[in-house]
Amino acid sequence: MATFRLWAPLATDTVTVHLGPVTVPMERHNRGWWTAEVSDAGQGTRYAFSVDEGPARPDPRSRWQPDGVHAPSAVYEHSLFAWTDDAWRGVGLAGAVAYEVHVGTFTASGTFDAAIERLDHLVSLGVTLVELMPVAAFDGVHGWGYDGVALFAPHEPYGGPDGLKRLVDACHARGLGVCLDVVYNHLGPSGNYLAEFGPYFTDKHSTPWGSAVNLDDAGSDEVRRFVIDNALGWYRDFHVDALRVDAVHALHDERAVHILEVLSEEIDATAAALGRPLWLIAESDRNDPRTVTPREAGGYGVHGQWDDDVHHALHALVTGERDGYYCDFGSLACLAKVLSSAFFHDGTWSAYRDRTHGRPVDRERTAGWRFVASVQNHDQIGNRAAGDRLSVDELAIGAALILTSPYTPMLFMGEEWGAATPWQFFTDFPDPELAASVRTGRRREFEPYGWKPSEVPDPGDPATFERSKLDWSEPARAPHDALLRWYRDLIQLRRTEPDLADPRLDRVDVSYDEAAGWLVVARGRFRVVLNVAEDAQDVPLTGSVVLAWRPDDTKAGNGVVSVPGRSVAVVR
Known part of the structure; x- marks a missing residue:
């Protein structure tokens, strides 16, 4: 036995559920809800709703539309799927990538x-x-x-x-x-x-x-x-x-x-x-x-x-x-x-x-x-x-x-x-008029640019x-x-260095030189050094290079980190 439910407060007279050639009247309840119980309507059974003898439409809460969004809905039973994730205990948002x-x-x-x-x-x-x-x-x-x-x-x-x-x-x-x-x-x-x-x-x-x-x-x-x-x-x-x-x-x-x-x-x-x-x-x-x-x-x-x-x-x-x-x-x-x-x-x-x-x-x-x-x-x-x-x-x-x-x-x-x-x-x-309208709108959007x-x-x-x-x-x-x-x-x-995943905003310190084109982000004992200038430059900073986008051209010593143009490095 399957129970079909529909919220249709706009219905003035009748609501029916269509199951192939069979039409079943639905019973009115409070606040615009309608229900019908149907035997032998199991997994995959196609159905659609009609309000006041209007066109048959898919279920607004349909779980399955195997034949497209204009076609009847299909009964879908969640309990039939065999999950294997019983041991799953979730994932944190803090620390996620x-x-x-x-x-x-x-x-x-x-x-x-x-x-x-x-x-x-x-x-x-x-x-x-x-x-x-x-x-x-x-x-x-x-x-x-x-x-x-x-x-x-x-x-x-x-x-x-x-x-x-x-x-x-x-x-x-x-x-x-x-x-x-x-x-x-x-x-x-x-x-x-x-x-x-x-x-x-x-x-x-x-x-x-x-x-x-x-x-x-x-x-x-x-x-x-x-x-x-x-x-x-x-x-x-x-x-x-x-x-x-x-x-x-x-x-x-x-x-x-x-x-x-x-x-x-x-x-x-x-x-x-x-x-x-x-x-x-x-x-x-x-x-x-x-x-x-x-x-x-x-x-x-x-x-x-x-x-x-x-x-x-x-x-x-x-x-x-x-x-x-x-x-x-x-x-x-x-x-x-x-x-x-x-x-x-x-x-x-x-x-x-x-x-x-x-x-x-x-x-x-x-x-x-x-x-x-x-x-x-x-x-x-x-x-x-x-x-x-x-x-x-x-x-x-x-x-x-x-x-x-x-x-x-x-x-x-x-x-x-x-x-x-x-x-x-x-x-x-599929509607050619809608497709043409979307195409025209998209192209007009970029005309000013x-x-x-x-x-x-x-x-x-x-x-x-x-x-x-x-x-x-x-x-x-x-x-x-x-x-x-x-x-x-x-x-x-x-993942291995807590300083780099630390979510505390008040622990982040950033220094920069707008004219020279460098920026340094302090993350605990690490520094992320950015050079947006075209040429290499020495950024005043002590430490050793942990990672560099251009490692062969990135050096540290004598109180500076030398970073090639348009590049970045992580220093500790």
């Missing part, structure tokens, strides 16, 4: 099972937490994942729910935690039928994607429950260890208790029940440390958040780019501030925004591990017109600073060997997707092999 993966382009096959074949590479690299970009089902075969519409159902072309479980199980067998990227601020433009069932969206707030997800308007109690149940299901049913919540600044919620605070509370309670730590990480554009301030201290209680300011400061410095939001960054003074205070904009003027922005982090009370810092990530590569990555030398500099920082470092797949493959914006919408339409890759062209796949033959070839060794050595040094 994260690695961001897009399943579809991580391997040639682009599936959960294919990703398993590359996990040993991550183990040897020193990664402890694999962060998967969104896997909720979306229209088409390939895409970034931020256009998901069946939020409870892992994307079938990746391997569906069983495939995701196999990947998580394999990660845990290797000592790797799993963080899943989830999107609650909007749904994709194709296959989103939620509004036909209830007030999932509201015009009370506007977003870049249209009407906002209804978190604070009439009917929002059940919408909030939808979000919370989705989050808890990934932890409970798929055994993930962390969630990264996309763009929380677009979660418009004016209720007394913000949805992030509710999520934090419920996740902490679930962690206690499961007996392992569970983490909640936010992507936020607000530069507000209250996001990661514990609930007891008046914050939202989110455990960590992405720190874009660290990325922007590094990127602008090593590339010289000043377009867009990079206009606020690029100096050694800026880099020095973010390496010790998390945010550059902490109540300071932002020329990009034409206003002041942010709030200071309490360096004595806020641990650095709460901030996830990266040299590159999917946004900062894929949202470039051509999806181009940093050079090997630029990555070497960035890696030295990130992997010896007080923050939680995160790598983007292929970064560790300086992948020459781009990572571009790609979609696969001098890009000709023909120079911006067509997101819907299959070649754009194929170009973005990693080339796993690269790590064995020069110069990629040298960078891979550099990353491994830095991560190993971080």
Whole structure:
């Protein structure tokens, strides 16, 4: 016997569940809920819901969409999967090294099972937490994942729910935690039928994607429950260890208790029940440390958040780019501030925004591990017109600073060997009008920066997707092999030397000479020495060189460390 449940407060007369040629009427309950009990509806049984004799639609809480997001849902029984991770006790966020993966382009096959074949590479690299970009089902075969519409159902072309479980199980067998990227601020433009069932969206707030997800308007109690149940299901049913919540600044919620605070509370309670730590990480554009301030201290209680300011400061410095939001960054003074205070904009003027922005982090009370810092990530590569990555030398500099920082470092797949493959914006919408609209919008976005339409890759062209796949033959070839060794050595040094993983922001001291072009980060008994000038120079510092990007040209003695131009070294 299977019980089908649906929240459909907009129904005025009838709600039915369709199981092939059989139609079963559903019974109305309080607050817009409907139920029906059906015998012989086991694993794989296709079903769909119809409101007031309208079109049959997939279940808003579907666990499995084997035939695509427009087709009927399928019954999925979590209890049938044979887990082998009973001994798994979780992974800490403090001390973690994260690695961001897009399943579809991580391997040639682009599936959960294919990703398993590359996990040993991550183990040897020193990664402890694999962060998967969104896997909720979306229209088409390939895409970034931020256009998901069946939020409870892992994307079938990746391997569906069983495939995701196999990947998580394999990660845990290797000592790797799993963080899943989830999107609650909007749904994709194709296959989103939620509004036909209830007030999932509201015009009370506007977003870049249209009407906002209804978190604070009439009917929002059940919408909030939808979000919370989705989050808890990934932890409970798929055994993930962390969630990264996309763009929380677009979660418009004016209720007394913000949805992030509710999520934090419920996740902490679930962690206690499961007996392992569970983490909640936010992507936020607000530069507000209250996001990661514990609930007891008046914050939202989110455990960590992405720190874009660290990325922007590094990127602008090593590339010289000043377009867009990079206009606020690029100096050694800026880099020095973010390496010790998390945010550059902490109540300071932002020329990009034409206003002041942010709030200071309490360096004595806020641990650095709460901030996830990266040299590159999917946004900062894929949202470039051509999806181009940093050079090997630029990555070497960035890696030295990130992997010896007080923050939680995160790598983007292929970064560790300086992948020459781009990572571009790609979609696969079957609707030709939608595909054309996305293509036109993408090209218009870059016109102000001098890009000709023909120079911006067509997101819907299959070649754009194929170009973005990693080339796993690269790590064995020069110069990629040298960078891979550099990353491994830095991560190993971080793991064996407590000073380099110390999360206390008030223990970080940074000195620099803007005119000369050098910067020194003090981390306990270690010093990370950066020379951004073109020529070699002597930096006043005593000690011996532990690691250097150009070891043959890096010397220490007579009270100075000689560092070649555009290079970096770790000194003790």
